[in-house]
Amino acid sequence: MAVRRRHRLQRGMRFSEERLGASRAIKWALRYVFPDHWTFLLGEIALYAFIILVASGIFLTLYYVPSDTQVIYRGPYALLRGEQMSEAYRSVLDLSFNVPAGLLVRQIHHWAADVFVAAIVLHLMRIFFTGAYRKPRDLNYFIGLTMLMLAILEGFAGYSLGDDLLSGMGLAIAYSVALAIPFVGAQLGFLIWGGQFPGSADFLPRLEIVHVLLIPLAFAVLITMHLAMIMRQHHTQFPGPGRRERNVVGTPLWPAYALRSIGLLFAVAAVLVLVGGLIQINPVWQWGPYHPYLSENGAQPDWYIGWLIGALRLMPNFEPTIAGHTLIPNPFWGGLAFPLLVFAMMFAWPAIERRVTGDYRRHDLLDRPRDRPVRTAIGAAFLSWVVIIFAVGSTDRIFVRLHVPYEEQIHFWRVGVWLLPIIVFFATRQICRWLQRTGSHPLRDWEGAVIARRRDGGFEVVADSPQDAGAAEPGPPIGTAPGQESEL
Amino acid sequence: MSDGPHRRPTRLRGTISMIAALLTARALRDAFARRRQARVTSRPLRTGEDPSQRDVAANRRAETLVAILLVGAGLFAFAFTIVYAAAGASTQLLAVTLGGALALLAAGAIVAGKALVPQEKSVEQRDVLLKEDELHEVLEIIESGGEGISRRKLLAGAAGLAGAGVLTAAVTPLASLGPDLDAIHQTPWRRGVRLVDDQGRPYTAEEVQIGSFYTALPEHADPGAFGSGLLLVKLPADRIHLPPARRDWAPEGILAYSKICPHAGCAISLYRYPTYQPTSVGPAFTCPCHYSTFSPGEGGRLMFGPAGRALPQLPLMIDAERNVRAAAPFREDIGPSWWSVRRGQS
Numbered sequence: 001m002a003v004r005r006r007h008r009l010q011r012g013m014r015f016s017e018e019r020l021g022a023s024r025a026i027k028w029a030l031r032y033v034f035p036d037h038w039t040f041l042l043g044e045i046a047l048y049a050f051i052i053l054v055a056s057g058i059f060l061t062l063y064y065v066p067s068d069t070q071v072i073y074r075g076p077y078a079l080l081r082g083e084q085m086s087e088a089y090r091s092v093l094d095l096s097f098n099v100p101a102g103l104l105v106r107q108i109h110h111w112a113a114d115v116f117v118a119a120i121v122l123h124l125m126r127i128f129f130t131g132a133y134r135k136p137r138d139l140n141y142f143i144g145l146t147m148l149m150l151a152i153l154e155g156f157a158g159y160s161l162g163d164d165l166l167s168g169m170g171l172a173i174a175y176s177v178a179l180a181i182p183f184v185g186a187q188l189g190f191l192i193w194g195g196q197f198p199g200s201a202d203f204l205p206r207l208e209i210v211h212v213l214l215i216p217l218a219f220a221v222l223i224t225m226h227l228a229m230i231m232r233q234h235h236t237q238f239p240g241p242g243r244r245e246r247n248v249v250g251t252p253l254w255p256a257y258a259l260r261s262i263g264l265l266f267a268v269a270a271v272l273v274l275v276g277g278l279i280q281i282n283p284v285w286q287w288g289p290y291h292p293y294l295s296e297n298g299a300q301p302d303w304y305i306g307w308l309i310g311a312l313r314l315m316p317n318f319e320p321t322i323a324g325h326t327l328i329p330n331p332f333w334g335g336l337a338f339p340l341l342v343f344a345m346m347f348a349w350p351a352i353e354r355r356v357t358g359d360y361r362r363h364d365l366l367d368r369p370r371d372r373p374v375r376t377a378i379g380a381a382f383l384s385w386v387v388i389i390f391a392v393g394s395t396d397r398i399f400v401r402l403h404v405p406y407e408e409q410i411h412f413w414r415v416g417v418w419l420l421p422i423i424v425f426f427a428t429r430q431i432c433r434w435l436q437r438t439g440s441h442p443l444r445d446w447e448g449a450v451i452a453r454r455r456d457g458g459f460e461v462v463a464d465s466p467q468d469a470g471a472a473e474p475g476p477p478i479g480t481a482p483g484q485e486s487e488l
Numbered sequence: 489m490s491d492g493p494h495r496r497p498t499r500l501r502g503t504i505s506m507i508a509a510l511l512t513a514r515a516l517r518d519a520f521a522r523r524r525q526a527r528v529t530s531r532p533l534r535t536g537e538d539p540s541q542r543d544v545a546a547n548r549r550a551e552t553l554v555a556i557l558l559v560g561a562g563l564f565a566f567a568f569t570i571v572y573a574a575a576g577a578s579t580q581l582l583a584v585t586l587g588g589a590l591a592l593l594a595a596g597a598i599v600a601g602k603a604l605v606p607q608e609k610s611v612e613q614r615d616v617l618l619k620e621d622e623l624h625e626v627l628e629i630i631e632s633g634g635e636g637i638s639r640r641k642l643l644a645g646a647a648g649l650a651g652a653g654v655l656t657a658a659v660t661p662l663a664s665l666g667p668d669l670d671a672i673h674q675t676p677w678r679r680g681v682r683l684v685d686d687q688g689r690p691y692t693a694e695e696v697q698i699g700s701f702y703t704a705l706p707e708h709a710d711p712g713a714f715g716s717g718l719l720l721v722k723l724p725a726d727r728i729h730l731p732p733a734r735r736d737w738a739p740e741g742i743l744a745y746s747k748i749c750p751h752a753g754c755a756i757s758l759y760r761y762p763t764y765q766p767t768s769v770g771p772a773f774t775c776p777c778h779y780s781t782f783s784p785g786e787g788g789r790l791m792f793g794p795a796g797r798a799l800p801q802l803p804l805m806i807d808a809e810r811n812v813r814a815a816a817p818f819r820e821d822i823g824p825s826w827w828s829v830r831r832g833q834s
């Protein structure tokens with residue numbers, strides 16, 4: 001039996017070897033080592049969500065009709081019967097109500113998009129707080145940031161295709177942001193929309209091509225580059241026994257890691273299919289068709305657009321004019337300047353850190369966040385800044401739910417958005433230093449003393465820390481390598 | 489409430505699935521038990537030691553468990569096809585069958601990866617990325633390609649020109665995407681156009697009541713045009729404080745404004761009319777997107793929010809049949825601002 005199996009395998013390998021001669025590459029790939037740490041799975045989750053997106057997206061493209069031609073709905077959804085709507089919106093309704101498994105696939109696609117962006121953001125946070133973006137991985141970090149920008153654009157384009165009320169309102173705002181670009185905004189907006197909003201008949205086909213071809217193509221190229229670079233440089237790793245700058249310790253691809261990773265792929269797929277079928281998302285039939293004179297109260301976009309809504313809401317009505325011309329229309333600030341600033345700061349960070357610390361060396365070992373209190377504090381402050389602006393996007397819901405007056409919330413956060421990150425900075429730096437001093441882990445270790453009962457019934461302290469008691473697992477060596485005393 | 493014959497199969501199925509769950513849990517525990525032991529007995533590693541290790545599992549229970557999970561996955565997957573083929577397949581059933589199959593596959597792969605195959609920890613050396621001698625070789629090869637060329641500057645300049653020209657030519661067709669910009673100032677509203685509701689019925693002055701707001705559209709025009717939608721309200725005389733130039737824009741206290749928010753183009757859909765006069769602020773239109781708030785009695789003045797301009801007002805008149813009509817086109821541009829937007833006075 002075993003002999004026959006071996007024989008079959010040999011025949012297969014021979015067949016490909018005679019034609020490709022790839023055995024060295026295959027051997028290298030099979031022995032490729034993956035460090036074991038759960039945070040390394042975040043990027044994989046993003047990758048697998050992308051695969052689900054492509055698979056479900058192909059299905060959806062076969063039904064979607066990118067047409068703004070107005071028709072009267074006569075389908076099975078009674079509440080919209082007789083209403084005038086675009087063919088695009090009707091095709092989404094038909095996909096949801098008439099196509100078997102259509103609604104399931106559409107909801108899987110929508111959930112997968114939300115998970116995709118979330119996984120990228122968490123992955124980015126891991127990269128930042130452990131210093132994984134340092135040389136030689138700065139290039140790959142830039143590719144990752146580019147993919148995050150594309151993912152947000154792609155998600156927005158996707159839910160804008162439906163031409164329901166929610167997507168139309170989003171597009172109106174996008175059009176206004178395009179118009180708000182100084183000097184050339186109107187030309188650009190007309191170029192993209194093929195005329196005055198809501199655009200000519202060309203617009204939806206253009207948006208569809210961007211969503212199903214151009215951006216996915218860019219993703220295919222960037223993901224390939226991302227993975228190729230990782231394989232060339234190998235993964236980073238946390239410091240630990242036997243782990244050096246020059247080596248990488250972990251599980252080889254074959255067989256254990258491959259199986260686990262395939263397991264993760266199926267797990268991501270399973271979760272997306274289950275939530276896609278059991279938890280409703282973007283019920284387009286409830287929003288109704290879009291017409292420019294209609295809008296909905298309390299509408300919320302997908303989560304990754306929330307920070308832009310928050311910025312647009314928080315911005316005072318500042319719209320400088322110059323000699324009768326409008327220099328910078330207001331949506332420019334929140335809709336474009338703010339996200340570009342956020343990304344510019346993230347792109348600039350590796351160079352800034354190199355300049356400040358004077359550390360131009362290659363790094364393959366990760367930092368524990370606490371060991372770089374200033375970097376961690378800057379990251380936390382920056383994150384809190386963005387999160388506050390994100391949260392401002394839900395001030396209207398807070399008003400409806402908790403009756404805190406909307407206008408007062410906005411006035412409060414116009415100041416708070418600058419003060420709170422400063423507090424977060426100092427608090428984080430303090431916590432990092434305290435963790436460094438005590439050597440405890442915020443999630444794993446404990447604090448206090450070990451107390452034992454004596455024979456006479458009394459109690460005594462036998463150790464001041466788990467380390468003394470020998471109870472805790474030994475933490476990785478607290479690693480500030482020589483010449484690296486900077487806290488950044 | 490309960491009727492026996494229907495309940496029995498449910499209970500039976502429940503019992504079976506409970507037993508199955510128990511068996512699976514036990515197998516899972518056994519599969520991992522061996523590994524836990526191995527971990528406890530292995531020597532602790534000291535810094536500097538080679539961390540490589542390889543344990544061969546030889547774990548029959550794990551084999552059984554993986555087989556069970558895979559069979560389960562196969563059954564769920566077939567169930568999906570059956571549910572799909574059956575008429576009236578529900579989204580939820582499809583999700584549970586397909587999701588269940590995928591979840592069991594995931595469990596199978598993970599158990600196999602953790603308990604079935606050899607558990608290995610190995611060490612790989614990283615490459616030195618920058619190798620000086622190789623870099624020099626590459627540089628030499630590249631530079632040797634330019635041997636014998638004397639007028640580098642001329643060639644570089646010529647190539648630059650060619651590149652710029654071809655690049656410009658390549659992006660020029662983009663210009664044919666957009667029509668010309670004049671349309672941006674146009675709305676369907678001009679003198680005499682009647683205000684109708686979304687069913688095409690003209691508004692009469694009597695229909696417009698104080699305290700409500702109405703959406704009005706232009707008669708015989710595209711209701712989907714950006715500038716079509718209007719907000720129509722009526723205010724008591726003491727709440728109307730229009731600029732002098734707009735004195736006659738609000739016959740009988742009826743006012744019309746563009747429905748498109750001058751901030752970012754959403755349709756304004758909230759109207760606040762004071763119910764308790766002495767303390768509340770005046771009437772207001774509010775946009776649901778970023779809550780720009782405009783005063784209908786004061787020519788659309790911005791009261792709060794991010795909009796950079798006032799809400800554009802449309803002059804009205806009332807004809808002999810008491811129908812409400814536009815008295816003139818908009819004096820300013822509707823919708824969001826851009827470089828050469830015509831801004832209102834207030």
Ligand code: FES
Pocket residue numbers: 749750751752753754775776777778779780793794795
């Ligand atoms: S679109 Fe109306 S406030 Fe922004």
